[in-house]
Amino acid sequence: xxxxxxxxxxxxxxxxxxxxxxxxxxxxxxxxxxxxxxxxxxxxxxxxxxxxxxxxxxxxxxxxxxxxxxxxxxxxxxxxxxxxxxxxxxxxxxxxxxxxxxxxxxxxxxxxxxxxxxxxxxxxxxxxxxxxxxxxxxxxxxxxxxxxxxxxxxxxx
Amino acid sequence: xxxxxxxxxxxxxxxxxxxxxxxxxxxxxxxxxxxxxxxxxxxxxxxxxxxxxxxxxxxxxxxxxxxxxxxxxxxxxxxxxxxxxxxxxxxxxxxxxxxxxxxxxxxxxxxxxxxxxxxxxxxxxxxxxxxxxxxxxxxxxxxxxxxxxxxxxxxxxxxxxxxxxxxxxxxxxxxxxxxxxxxxxxxxx
Numbered sequence: 001x002x003x004x005x006x007x008x009x010x011x012x013x014x015x016x017x018x019x020x021x022x023x024x025x026x027x028x029x030x031x032x033x034x035x036x037x038x039x040x041x042x043x044x045x046x047x048x049x050x051x052x053x054x055x056x057x058x059x060x061x062x063x064x065x066x067x068x069x070x071x072x073x074x075x076x077x078x079x080x081x082x083x084x085x086x087x088x089x090x091x092x093x094x095x096x097x098x099x100x101x102x103x104x105x106x107x108x109x110x111x112x113x114x115x116x117x118x119x120x121x122x123x124x125x126x127x128x129x130x131x132x133x134x135x136x137x138x139x140x141x142x143x144x145x146x147x148x149x150x151x152x153x154x155x156x157x
Numbered sequence: 158x159x160x161x162x163x164x165x166x167x168x169x170x171x172x173x174x175x176x177x178x179x180x181x182x183x184x185x186x187x188x189x190x191x192x193x194x195x196x197x198x199x200x201x202x203x204x205x206x207x208x209x210x211x212x213x214x215x216x217x218x219x220x221x222x223x224x225x226x227x228x229x230x231x232x233x234x235x236x237x238x239x240x241x242x243x244x245x246x247x248x249x250x251x252x253x254x255x256x257x258x259x260x261x262x263x264x265x266x267x268x269x270x271x272x273x274x275x276x277x278x279x280x281x282x283x284x285x286x287x288x289x290x291x292x293x294x295x296x297x298x299x300x301x302x303x304x305x306x307x308x309x310x311x312x313x314x315x316x317x318x319x320x321x322x323x324x325x326x327x328x329x330x331x332x333x334x335x336x337x338x339x340x341x342x343x344x345x346x
Binding site: 012013016019020023025027030033034041 | 201209213216278281300301328331
């Protein structure tokens with residue numbers, strides 16, 4: 001007598017397969033929810049980049065100051081530090097808003113959300129890319145506002 | 158039956174990514190949700206969340222995979238991992254809730270639009286959830302999703318012998334756990 005194979009279907013397995021199954025999927029609703037989730041994920045990634053940019057700017061300003069050197073020719077370390085600190089707050093706030101209110105805590109800058117109105121998210125994102133040394137990405141976002149903002153912060157572009 | 162559907166996909170460049178993604182979702186969404194539903198204990202909302210998370214990961218990985226079969230295998234690995242993570246987090250939450258004597262909330266029934274007997278489904282789902290993760294994954298893939306032992310072994314990265322061992326233990330445990338339910342269902346039908 002051959003023993004029953006472990007993967008051989010039995011009446012018990014057929015019973016489980018028939019009973020333990022979901023109802024029919026609403027494909028249209030699923031696709032719509034997936035699209036919304038996709039959009040939210042995009043905003044969260046943007047928020048993450050902006051928050052990282054804020055940290056990068058803070059470091060950019062702070063490290064040379066600790067070393068006693070100015071990070072940007074023609075500007076003192078303290079001057080750039082002030083500008084960069086203020087701007088990093090804007091970037092983080094823009095990131096928090098871009099990711100939605102629920103991400104404000106993730107960005108760690110909920111208190112800076114009020115500063116959002118001063119900077120539109122796309123501009124902040126572009127500056128964030130610049131701070132993260134992503135010039136190729138920056139090109140697609142570059143416009144006069146960014147040039148002006150960047151010049152104000154770094155003195156050059 | 159494998160998870161790798163033989164769907165011809167256009168591959169004429171990056172601009173086709175969106176179309177590839179839509180085709181991939183259309184091909185796999187029903188099966189992905191059903192697998193997630195079975196792995197996570199029969200909750201439709203959770204199953205759709207798990208499947209959508211896996212699809213978003215697939216979207217990001219799409220440029221790396223020119224071959225749809227390879228993408229499918231990778232996608233279902235991600236889906237199984239997501240379902241496992243969800244179950245682990247949910248179990249941890251339940252344990253905490255029990256500590257704080259909030260079992261009432263933890264024992265809420267899954268939000269599932271049931272077409273079958275909801276009590277029966279829930280009891281089967283609870284029994285499946287009581288299996289070890291390895292046993293549960295193997296049982297769902299082989300017996301409920303009709304993969305062969307070798308296909309399940311490849312998908313899970315386990316040896317076929319391990320899969321068979323898990324399968325045997327899972328079936329024994331379910332038979333023991335659901336014996337009265339099965340007999341009652343047999344008598345009533």
